[in-house]
Amino acid sequence: MITIIGAGRVGSAAAFNILRYRISDVVLIDIFEDLAKGEALDMMQTAPALEFDGKIIGTSDYSQMKGSELVIITAGEARKPGMSRLDLMRKNAGIVRSIVREVVKYAPNCKIMMVTNPVDVMTYIAYKESGFERNRVFGMGNILDTLRFRSYIALELGVSREDIRALVIGEHGDSMVPLAEYASVAGIPIMRLLSKEQIEKIINLTITSGAEVIRLKGSTVHAPAAAIAIMADAILRGRNRVMGVSTYLQGEYGFYDVAIGVPVVLGRNGVERILELELLPETRKRLEKSVEVVKKAISELEAS
Numbered sequence: 297m298i299t300i301i302g303a304g305r306v307g308s309a310a311a312f313n314i315l316r317y318r319i320s321d322v323v324l325i326d327i328f329e330d331l332a333k334g335e336a337l338d339m340m341q342t343a344p345a346l347e348f349d350g351k352i353i354g355t356s357d358y359s360q361m362k363g364s365e366l367v368i369i370t371a372g373e374a375r376k377p378g379m380s381r382l383d384l385m386r387k388n389a390g391i392v393r394s395i396v397r398e399v400v401k402y403a404p405n406c407k408i409m410m411v412t413n414p415v416d417v418m419t420y421i422a423y424k425e426s427g428f429e430r431n432r433v434f435g436m437g438n439i440l441d442t443l444r445f446r447s448y449i450a451l452e453l454g455v456s457r458e459d460i461r462a463l464v465i466g467e468h469g470d471s472m473v474p475l476a477e478y479a480s481v482a483g484i485p486i487m488r489l490l491s492k493e494q495i496e497k498i499i500n501l502t503i504t505s506g507a508e509v510i511r512l513k514g515s516t517v518h519a520p521a522a523a524i525a526i527m528a529d530a531i532l533r534g535r536n537r538v539m540g541v542s543t544y545l546q547g548e549y550g551f552y553d554v555a556i557g558v559p560v561v562l563g564r565n566g567v568e569r570i571l572e573l574e575l576l577p578e579t580r581k582r583l584e585k586s587v588e589v590v591k592k593a594i595s596e597l598e599a600s
């Protein structure tokens with residue numbers, strides 16, 4: 297069973313994907329009980345059309361998460377006018393800490409997937425607050441960035457998106473690190489097919505496209521919900537899929553005491569293994585900068 301906390305735009309869309317792809321039953325929890333109940337009812341009524349039998353419960357009662365294998369946290373606030381980045385981070389950190397305490401109480405053996413932004417900082421907070429082993433607390437961000445990276449590579453080459461394999465690591469934010477040197481089209485390195493300028497353009501689009509969606513429609517929904525479902529599927533079905541996931545590092549890539557996106561094998565136990573890749577010197581520099589950004593945010597939060 298999967299519990300999703302936060303029945304807002306991302307949480308409810310993720311619940312719907314998990315049901316329709318028959319990954320798991322879902323408990324959807326929100327402080328606004330009517331919202332969670334209404335979403336659950338709406339999805340239940342879709343089931344005959346899309347032919348899924350998974351159960352969906354909407355509630356504000358945290359004890360309903362008992363027995364969950366995976367808890368996905370999408371609860372949080374968006375930045376309001378006049379609110380600083382630090383104010384938002386402080387607010388969401390408070391929400392995440394209080395939710396994690398409930399998770400530890402009712403689902404002590406689960407894995408926690410953080411979605412609430414800034415996701416790398418919130419993954420760090422959830423890891424520390426939960427006391428869980430690090431393989432059980434991780435964040436969704438890079439896989440979404442990777443979907444964007446793959447989309448723009450496909451567009452530039454005029455080929456199917458399905459044939460693009462790629463990775464993005466680092467912060468889920470402006471300092472993210474799309475790994476052009478490891479991107480391929482059906483196994484052909486993109487560096488053999490595209491010029492440096494084309495690759496730079498694709499990388500810039502990958503980095504800025506989340507903000508562009510928010511500018512146009514207020515929030516990102518479909519792509520994050522799909523990314524959450526990909527991770528949920530890898531975990532519930534023990535598929536050992538390889539993707540970038542925000543993970544607490546203990547010396548991997550030379551970094552300590554920070555949660556940031558790295559390539560991992562994602563399976564039944566959450567982060568089964570971290571893959572340490574050799575990076576080009578300029579990519580390594582970008583990753584170091586990205587770690588600095590997340591570490592600075594964590595220390596600002598801890599000092600506030």
Ligand code: NAI
Nearest residue numbers: 302303304305306326327371372411412413415436437520
């Ligand atoms: P939303 O505002 O539509 O939904 C948030 C929901 O959380 C609301 O329904 C609210 O009632 C609920 N909530 C707040 N405090 C709660 C608590 N203590 N317990 C239970 N529920 C609580 O926001 P949206 O668009 O769904 O985004 C959610 C979060 O996900 C944001 O922080 C957003 O930045 C983040 N996000 C992260 C992505 C990623 O790649 N990691 C991608 C897209 C969004």
